[in-house]
Amino acid sequence: MTPLSLTTSVLIVEDEVDLRQTIAECLESEGFAAAQAADAADASDRLKGFAYDALVVDLRLPDGDGMRVLEEAVARYPGISAVVITGFGGVTEAVTAIKHGAIDFFIKPFQMTQLARVLRASVDQRKLREENAELRAQLRERFSFDSIIGRHSTMQALFSTLELVSPMNSTVLIQGETGTGKELIARTIHHNSPRADHRFVGFNAAAIPEGLAEAELFGHVKGAFTGAVSARVGRFELAHRGTLFIDEVASMSLPLQAKLLRALQEREVERVGESRSVKFDIRVIAATNTDLRKLVKEGTFREDLYYRLNVIPVILPTLRERQEDIPLLARHFVHKSCKENGLTQKTLTQDALRLLMSYDWPGNIRQFENAMEHAVAMSVARPEIGPEALPMELRDRSLAPASPTMAIPDEGINFTDVVSQLERDLILRCLEKTGGNKRQAARLLNLSRTTFIDKLQRLQVA
Numbered sequence: 508m509t510p511l512s513l514t515t516s517v518l519i520v521e522d523e524v525d526l527r528q529t530i531a532e533c534l535e536s537e538g539f540a541a542a543q544a545a546d547a548a549d550a551s552d553r554l555k556g557f558a559y560d561a562l563v564v565d566l567r568l569p570d571g572d573g574m575r576v577l578e579e580a581v582a583r584y585p586g587i588s589a590v591v592i593t594g595f596g597g598v599t600e601a602v603t604a605i606k607h608g609a610i611d612f613f614i615k616p617f618q619m620t621q622l623a624r625v626l627r628a629s630v631d632q633r634k635l636r637e638e639n640a641e642l643r644a645q646l647r648e649r650f651s652f653d654s655i656i657g658r659h660s661t662m663q664a665l666f667s668t669l670e671l672v673s674p675m676n677s678t679v680l681i682q683g684e685t686g687t688g689k690e691l692i693a694r695t696i697h698h699n700s701p702r703a704d705h706r707f708v709g710f711n712a713a714a715i716p717e718g719l720a721e722a723e724l725f726g727h728v729k730g731a732f733t734g735a736v737s738a739r740v741g742r743f744e745l746a747h748r749g750t751l752f753i754d755e756v757a758s759m760s761l762p763l764q765a766k767l768l769r770a771l772q773e774r775e776v777e778r779v780g781e782s783r784s785v786k787f788d789i790r791v792i793a794a795t796n797t798d799l800r801k802l803v804k805e806g807t808f809r810e811d812l813y814y815r816l817n818v819i820p821v822i823l824p825t826l827r828e829r830q831e832d833i834p835l836l837a838r839h840f841v842h843k844s845c846k847e848n849g850l851t852q853k854t855l856t857q858d859a860l861r862l863l864m865s866y867d868w869p870g871n872i873r874q875f876e877n878a879m880e881h882a883v884a885m886s887v888a889r890p891e892i893g894p895e896a897l898p899m900e901l902r903d904r905s906l907a908p909a910s911p912t913m914a915i916p917d918e919g920i921n922f923t924d925v926v927s928q929l930e931r932d933l934i935l936r937c938l939e940k941t942g943g944n945k946r947q948a949a950r951l952l953n954l955s956r957t958t959f960i961d962k963l964q965r966l967q968v969a
């Protein structure tokens with residue numbers, strides 16, 4: 508069965524059989540699925556039962572007025588592409604039809620191919636509009652605050668800042684280690700700003716060779732330098748009315764920093780090789796994973812540019828600073844990965860969760876997300892994800908003792924949990940070393956066998 512949405516349907520309402528038939532044949536040969544009605548009553552019945560993409564209606568029908576059919580169709584399906592056909596002398600009525608929502612009118616005799624062309628263009632345009640609206644809705648969902656996971660106080664504070672700052676025009680400087688979500692936050696700000704319908708243009712200062720960065724950012728005219736075979740619009744111009752995201756801003760050379768500062772101050776840019784400057788209206792969001800203030804002190808980052816960018820500072824916490832968000836994040840990414848791979852949902856075992864929480868995640872959420880994808884892939888056939896499904900680096904670490912120099916977060920730690928985790932780690936490591944021999948493991952820890960067994964049972968390691 509062909510899905511209806513793929514074919515474009517049209518209802519032809521015309522009492523002259525020959526003409527109706529010719530229109531139907533012509534439209535069918537252009538890929539429309541044509542239904543026919545000989546009078547207003549039949550047309551009205553059909554319209555009640557089906558949402559046609561297009562309508563061709565004769566204004567003079569034996570049992571009534573084609574205009575009423577048009578009105579009914581437009582009222583029922585406001586996006587319908589309707590054209591009216593009328594005999595010679597019907598121009599005034601045809602104009603009224605346009606006022607009632609028809610997209611065009613044709614005076615008999617008319618060219619069939621012209622009718623097909625008008626309908627096709629209108630239907631395609633409408634589908635495109637709907638698709639765009641759909642895409643925008645998807646983007647809105649993806650970059651809504653709800654899609655940024657985090658319950659920790661630092662994340663709650665971040666959400667408040669985002670809500671406050673997104674609708675404004677102020678420059679934002681996002682600082683955070685790799686994988687903490689800098690780009691996600693930048694896109695979220697854009698999609699929740701009045702600029703959401705315009706572009707979000709990225710510029711990664713670390714990914715573009717220094718010699719090309721200026722032209723990339725500001726554009727160039729044809730022949731501005733060797734290799735500039737045609738003119739190019741820069742990222743600044745592309746982002747007009749939208750948002751320019753300058754990623755890894757610390758990697759910019761000092762000369763480029765000077766040009767960026769000038770552009771931001773003057774709100775205009777000059778393409779390379781041209782003396783005329785162009786005004787722009789953009790919001791800038793910059794991101795860095797290095798401490799810009801330190802670079803300012805060292806003299807590799809301009810102080811004036813730092814202040815220009817750091818109007819609203821947003822500092823993203825590392826994942827190890829918000830360990831209690833791990834169960835939430837784990838559920839989120841496992842759910843996402845199962846859904847994407849068409850698998851039934853899985854849960855993590857307590858042991859797996861414990862491992863996730865004892866790791867320090869140097870690659871932050873990006874590494875965490877990858878680990879969850881890995882775990883789902885390793886447990887395709889099982890409803891639960893256990894420690895064995897986690898990436899090697901986590902499992903290796905579980906055998907190392909909890910570090911006595913571990914960072915103590917502001918909200919403190921659970922002493923009992925940390926100590927039992929350490930006891931558990933030591934016991935497991937010794938059991939592993941002795942191939943499961945409890946007597947030898949106890950000896951390695953200088954514990955009596957009974958104390959050792961007692962601990963095993965209390966910590967539920969046995």
Ligand SMILES: Nc1ncnc2c1ncn2[C@@H]1O[C@H](COP(=O)(O)OP(=O)(O)OP(=O)(O)O)[C@@H](O)[C@H]1O
Binds near residue numbers: 655656688689690796
């Ligand atoms: N709080 C969060 N909730 C859900 N997903 C997140 C969150 N933070 C980051 N992510 C996801 O983690 C991944 C990495 O995020 P992103 O690319 O924004 O990080 P980044 O800070 O720009 O990293 P880098 O410095 O390496 O460029 C993305 O897939 C992003 O969607």
Ligand SMILES: [Mg+2]
Binds near residue numbers: 689
């Ligand atoms: Mg990034």
